Amino acid sequence: MRERLAEQIQLALGRLLVAAGDKGAVPPVAVDPPRQKEHGDYACNGAMVLAKRLKRPPREIADALIEELGRAGGLVARAEVAGPGFVNFWLAGDRWQAQLGDLLRAGARFGRSDAGKGAEVQVEFVSANPTGPLSIGHGRQAILGDCIARMLENAGYRVTREYYFNNGGRQMRVLGDSVRARYLERLGRAAPPGLEALGDEDATWPEQIDGLPVVFPRDGYQGEYIGGIAQQLIDSEGDSLVDEPGEGRFREAAEAMLFAEIRETIESIGIDFDVFFNENSLYDDGKIEETLGALRETGKVYEEEGAVWFRFSELGLDRDRVLVKSSGEPTYLLPDIAYHTEKFSRGFETVINVQGADHKDQGPFVRAAIQALGHDSEQIEFVFHEFVTLSRAGTKVKQSTRKATFITVDELLADVGRDVFRLFMVQRRPESHLDFDVDLAEEEDWTKNPAYYLQYAHARTHGIERQAQARGVAMPTADDVDTSRLALPEEIDLIKKLGEFPEVALRAAETRAPHHVAYYLREVAGLWSPYVQDKNRHAILSEDASLTAARLGLTLGVRIVLARGLGLLGMSAPERM
């Protein structure tokens, strides 16, 4: 609808330019629904945009545009000049109503797009190493990434959801040592270091307490789950592991348990990864060496103090970075670069990395290195999301990763459920801080909890269907619906809003911003619920069979859009609540 009008306007503007002897291209002009209803269905700023080139006052051009455009093939009912030179358009009423027919005929396909033309896109997200349960920060990233993937699929892309992790390296050694320490403590062979020492980085670290050695690492993982893992080992192995190093059974057991837990958490929030990519495989496959060799060929690699550096400062970045430490071990940057070259070798046209704000500095280095290796760095995208805080009773709870004070996805999920969790995690734009209002999320009053509000709006369409069935009225097909019967302003408003779904879905996909969908759904539900409520003015089920069919058609339209939108957010669309 909007595209067709915009197209007509572009053509008309082109004719005006030619008439004035200007053979240049027609600049893009906006055709937007205005904020104020009195300004019509769509407003165009073309006259003001062209004022300079045509050397005529905007309002005069606007008049000429209206004349040139005519009725735009029956599309426009009325057009008038307003304000500084806007042209406001009122579409013919039946045009809006006809949209409902299109919607019903499209059914569950409504709002799908082939914009992606089947291009392969990879979305990498979560990517937490198995050192602990997922925190709510990971939770945000998980939902954000999955929604982006869902929206891209809806826009005609072929999407691979990928999780990148590393179960080797220093982090995991510390994990093993932490578990071993708790194991020995529980067997009475070691002493816990005490809260003062753990809580204060400057405090002196005890060598032993009450004659028992302190083996817990200074930078160890302090979460209670570490003790839980140790206990499980005691239950299954007794004290047979006392002489094992942290790197052995302890690390393996911890990794196995934690990764299993993470995968369960991921599944419980409705996410299904296609690939779990282990960083170690890059070493096994020789990709690290290969990438390092390729980087050397760019001539920007040099050695200093025993380490291998890359001259990022020659690529417009503020500093050089180490690729290989003087110990001979690569830094995290090198595998990261290798990983991205590997992604391209798998044929992805676009790779989207969803990451926390703490990685913001990293993106440019990977991008620059990839470009230096001859890839198109435009194909790499980063979606950075800010951190999550929790609010309960008006008080913020700050999360701390290694201290025992963070709330896990599982804990929050147990309180609020998957659908509420998902909606709350995508209601904000990624680059905004997200304050998770636990009180509101736990609210069971469906008029208050935003997630239930959306789902109930959907359930209502089924409530109406159940009512219709009870009266022996069948749900209509698109052909049964005489949309001209839907002439009330609130009905036209609703149809207009439903008609926006395809462009909202596409724009949200293109901007990687699922919150647009969440807000849109709120608007749909916010029109629909009052409409249903006010049955005195317009009961859906009435004696008038044709009117009833039309309103049931509208009901189906609402159901389709709400179900589709909830689906993009990975939320369920219940038939009854």
Add this chain to the structure above:
RNA sequence: GCCCCCGUAGCUCAGUUGGAUAGAGCAUCGGUUUCCUAAACCGAGGGUCAGAGGUUCGAGUCCUCUCGGGGGCGCCA
């Protein structure tokens, strides 16, 4: 010190890539029920869009600076 993000109603946040008189939820206050779920709905109050300059027909939106909050600047990941 340098880089990135944020600053919009009491609170939490949207704002369609520069459009007309800045919106929603929660909270507060007032109202509606013989009715397809009252587990719903209607209405009201509430704003120097952090501040100051600039760009132009037009700025919450773009540029510069200041202030405030967060993140980053490692041979950690």
